Amino acid sequence: MKAETFETKLEESKKILNQLMDPAITLEESLKLYEDGLKKIKSAQKMIEEAKVKIETIEKNSSKS
16 A cells, blocks of 8 residues: 555545535535544644654754764
8 A cells, every 4th residue: 555645645635625515415424524534634744743853853963063
């Protein structure tokens, strides 16, 4: 299974949001989509936090030189 990028997760979250806005969607479908959307967003947030830690590490190491 190919690892998803931040951009892919963001795009999929947008698609889920558009599906949730459909007035014909059932409650059961909307709950499932909402859950899937939250997972994507949390995963994307984790990727941002990991990138932030890497940047801070790089900055610390470059300031020591």
